[in-house]
Amino acid sequence: GAVVSQHPSWVICKSGTSVKIECRSLDFQATTMFWYRQFPKQSLMLMATSNEGSKATYEQGVEKDKFLINHASLTLSTLTVTSAHPEDSSFYICSVRAGTGQETQYFGPGTRLLVL
């Protein structure tokens, strides 16, 4: 399977600041990446689909101005949580779709965000 990394693995920030999370596909080129958030003891909620070279597609209820996604290359997508607030504290996980026509997603290790 594909190897996916995320950086940072955890971050603590003050309310009102912005935080950038990176998702890298280490061993293949990913045209599509996904961003999820997961609250404690809950399932994963898809936030957006990140497409290389084009605008991300956000799920209903997800604020695109709040969660900025950039997929500038085939190996890197970034999620920026702008003006973070305590309610944005969560576990953010990215995944990559394994190649053209492949349905399988491979997940990164996640980034835990705590906003004080």
Place this chain on the structure above:
Amino acid sequence: AQSVTQPDIHITVSEGASLELRCNYSYGATPYLFWYVQSPGQGLQLLLKYFSGDTLVQGIKGFEAEFKRSQSSFNLRKPSVHWSDAAEYFCAVGAGIRTYKYIFGTGTRLKVLA
């Protein structure tokens, strides 16, 4: 609309016992089905997947799952559980052709007794 149900929120088994985790889906066509495992504070690891063909799928770590169209189920099984299998297990269905999105179940937390 597509949906995935994992009826068991928690399951506790003794080490060495057999395991079955249930997953039911609602989908209009032949689904793509997946099982993932998540250890605490970690991302998800793919255990196995079903796209087509043989309805009994073998995965990693000794897991297998069986697709039963008539029951809309994709239950995960392991004949003998190890303490290291304690984790959260998620069933997912591919949400549609070319959307590539997943719909996840709510997860089943497995506890293994020594």
